[in-house]
Amino acid sequence: xxxxxxxxxxxxxxxxxxxxxTLRGTVHALEDVSFKLGQGESVGLxxxxxxxxxxxxxxxxxxxxxxxxxxxxxxxxEDKQLLELSEREIRQIRGNQISMIMQEPKMSLNPSMxxxxxxxxxxxxxxxxxxxxxxxAQAVDMLNAVSIPDPKHMAKRYPHxxxxxMAQRIMIAMMLVTRPKLLIADEPTSALDVTIQAQxxxxxxxxxxxxxxxxxxxxxDLGVVAETCDRVIVMYAGSVAESGLVRDVxxxxxxxxxxxxxxxxxxxxxxxxxxxxxxxxxxxxxDEPLGCRFAPRCPQATDxxxxxxxxxxxxxxxxxxACFLHEATSPVAGTSVGVQL
Amino acid sequence: MTDxxxxxxxxxxxxxxMRRDARKRYFQDSYTLWKRNPITMIGTITIALLIxxxxxxxxxxxxxxxxxxxxxxxFAPSAEHWFGTDNLGRDIYSRVVHGSRLTLMIAILVAVxxxxxxxxxxxxxxxxxxxxxxxxxxxxxxxxxxxxxxxxVAFAAALGTGLENAIIAISVANWPGYARMVRAETLAVRxxxxxxxxxxxxxxxxxxxxxxxxxxxxxxxxxxxxxxMGAIILIAAGLGFLGLGAQxxxxxxxxxxxxxxxxxxxxxxxxxxxGLAILIVVLGFNLIGDGIRDILDPHQRQS
Numbered sequence: 224x225x226x227x228x229x230x231x232x233x234x235x236x237x238x239x240x241x242x243x244x245t246l247r248g249t250v251h252a253l254e255d256v257s258f259k260l261g262q263g264e265s266v267g268l269x270x271x272x273x274x275x276x277x278x279x280x281x282x283x284x285x286x287x288x289x290x291x292x293x294x295x296x297x298x299x300x301e302d303k304q305l306l307e308l309s310e311r312e313i314r315q316i317r318g319n320q321i322s323m324i325m326q327e328p329k330m331s332l333n334p335s336m337x338x339x340x341x342x343x344x345x346x347x348x349x350x351x352x353x354x355x356x357x358x359x360a361q362a363v364d365m366l367n368a369v370s371i372p373d374p375k376h377m378a379k380r381y382p383h384x385x386x387x388x389m390a391q392r393i394m395i396a397m398m399l400v401t402r403p404k405l406l407i408a409d410e411p412t413s414a415l416d417v418t419i420q421a422q423x424x425x426x427x428x429x430x431x432x433x434x435x436x437x438x439x440x441x442x443x444d445l446g447v448v449a450e451t452c453d454r455v456i457v458m459y460a461g462s463v464a465e466s467g468l469v470r471d472v473x474x475x476x477x478x479x480x481x482x483x484x485x486x487x488x489x490x491x492x493x494x495x496x497x498x499x500x501x502x503x504x505x506x507x508x509x510d511e512p513l514g515c516r517f518a519p520r521c522p523q524a525t526d527x528x529x530x531x532x533x534x535x536x537x538x539x540x541x542x543x544x545a546c547f548l549h550e551a552t553s554p555v556a557g558t559s560v561g562v563q564l
Numbered sequence: 565m566t567d568x569x570x571x572x573x574x575x576x577x578x579x580x581x582m583r584r585d586a587r588k589r590y591f592q593d594s595y596t597l598w599k600r601n602p603i604t605m606i607g608t609i610t611i612a613l614l615i616x617x618x619x620x621x622x623x624x625x626x627x628x629x630x631x632x633x634x635x636x637x638x639f640a641p642s643a644e645h646w647f648g649t650d651n652l653g654r655d656i657y658s659r660v661v662h663g664s665r666l667t668l669m670i671a672i673l674v675a676v677x678x679x680x681x682x683x684x685x686x687x688x689x690x691x692x693x694x695x696x697x698x699x700x701x702x703x704x705x706x707x708x709x710x711x712x713x714x715x716x717v718a719f720a721a722a723l724g725t726g727l728e729n730a731i732i733a734i735s736v737a738n739w740p741g742y743a744r745m746v747r748a749e750t751l752a753v754r755x756x757x758x759x760x761x762x763x764x765x766x767x768x769x770x771x772x773x774x775x776x777x778x779x780x781x782x783x784x785x786x787x788x789x790x791x792x793m794g795a796i797i798l799i800a801a802g803l804g805f806l807g808l809g810a811q812x813x814x815x816x817x818x819x820x821x822x823x824x825x826x827x828x829x830x831x832x833x834x835x836x837x838x839g840l841a842i843l844i845v846v847l848g849f850n851l852i853g854d855g856i857r858d859i860l861d862p863h864q865r866q867s
Contacts, residue, residue, distance in 0.1 A: 317766035348765060
């Protein structure tokens with residue numbers, strides 16, 4: 224399907240499928256999700272609510288909880304196949320090599336524990352030799368690094384004594400204190416005030432530049448992704464619709480869904496226009512995925528779209544689209560060599 | 565940087581002062597709620613007295629609780645023997661006073677034994693789920709299928725008589741209730757975001773259960789155990805009465821009630837006065853329990 228293991232890639236997700244086995248039937252939450260993330264690269268994962276962005280992240284860390292189940296796929300991280308590791312082995316990767324910032328910072332901190340101790344705990348999980356005191360000292364340093372004023376005293380606060388922005392800084396400190404190679408940021412700013420969002424994004428960017436981590440930035444905010452990411456992956460209803468450099472995808476979207484998605488943004492050049500919306504609704508994921516998931520809403524759909532799943536086409540360097548519209552003009556991805564930037 | 569500016573205003577001294585104030589307010593509100601409810605006050609005073617009496621029992625006792633003066637048997641209450649004497653001529657008042665120590669010891673030991681067992685079983689069952697949950701909960705179902713007293717009697721009989729065995733028997737009958745409650749609490753906590761977050765950090769099950777779930781279950785467990793104190797004392801007295809608990813000559817209240825059984829018609833005080841002591845203490849614990857629930861209920865605080 225995709226180009227073989229490229230050593231420059233930190234993470235390669237291939238053909239990932241996750242299903243939820245509920246009483247009312249099987250939910251095909253992720254189907255054939257494939258993407259790559261290079262060393263030091265930051266990639267945005269965008270799509271509307273429920274399209275499987277967060278689930279993809281959870282699948283990478285293998286924390287999909289029942290009734291959800293990863294039924295197929297490969298996730299390669301460096302030289303490890305994450306889906307084949309034992310529970311003990313994956314635990315050594317979680318928090319240490321791959322960390323994830325959650326959406327709700329205040330809910331993601333243990334209300335009964337002082338924040339300094341929580342940051343220190345991350346270290347202690349992965350480096351027993353550090354000792355309580357050493358870990359705590361490092362945690363306080365980390366609080367300083369996430370620009371928390373007076374970290375020594377702030378470390379003794381409880382989560383309810385912090386504002387949302389502060390809590391998110393603590394969360395970032397918790398997740399980055401081990402200097403992971405990959406940071407997954409699951410809508411890190413969606414629960415925050417607009418004024419603080421930019422600060423948090425800047426903070427994440429600065430820290431990962433220092434550490435040299437790669438980032439998978441999950442967001443439904445195209446602006447955030449455009450600003451911070453090198454590449455973007457657009458997901459729709461559990462599948463990847465389009466992926467490519469941010470500039471390519473934003474300026475020259477090739478998938479009808481991406482085109483629609485970009486048209487929904489308010490237009491600064493021509494204000495006063497009514498907001499655009501994509502007709503129809505997201506398909507029921509209970510249905511067996513036949514063909515392109517976007518076909519029912521797609522203005523350019525043909526009969527074939529609803530019965531046959533489109534392969535991924537290379538429409539430009541590193542720019543891939545899963546849509547039959549490009550059948551005539553572009554080669555199927557993986558047939559040409561060296562498409563990866 | 566509005567956020568930082570706001571946090572900056574909260575200097576450590578200020579925060580400490582705020583915390584102190586909040587704590588003070590909490591205690592003031594608790595005191596108001598406590599005072600508002602005379603029943604709780606009565607319960608609290610009763611139990612405070614019980615604890616005080618247990619501590620200074622030797623000072624309060626007028627006689628040696630074990631000394632038998634057969635010539636003085638079955639004296640009615642008088643200035644010399646405030647609660648009268650029993651069939652072996654022992655001073656009932658002194659025995660009741662010393663018995664408070666036993667009662668308190670039983671209640672505390674049972675709480676200390678069965679509470680942690682319930683906690684461990686509940687957390688394991690709730691967090692691990694699957695077959696562990698199934699097995700542990702079916703075992704606790706077996707225990708819950710019998711009335712506590714019957715179960716305690718059965719265990720006490722199997723273990724042999726004696727105060728220690730009675731304590732073990734009551735604990736064995738008592739833990740499944742706690743396990744059930746802790747399991748429910750664990751199920752509520754286990755899917756919360758911060759447990760997810762700590763999992764994402766690579767924490768193992770043991771760390772999550774010990775460091776993050778157990779502390780969240782403690783408060784409910786402590787309240788529940790304090791509610792149960794009255795019932796524990798009743799069962800202990802029941803075992804003593806049946807001859808399965810404390811053995812003569814120890815001044816255990818249930819045992820004393822049983823001793824006076826034969827004389828109930830003519831020498832009513834032998835049974836009745838220790839019985840009253842049980843009544844008062846159990847009532848005290850139950851009254852205090854209601855009050856604790858009201859005081860700890862956050863909804864009450866707003867009104």
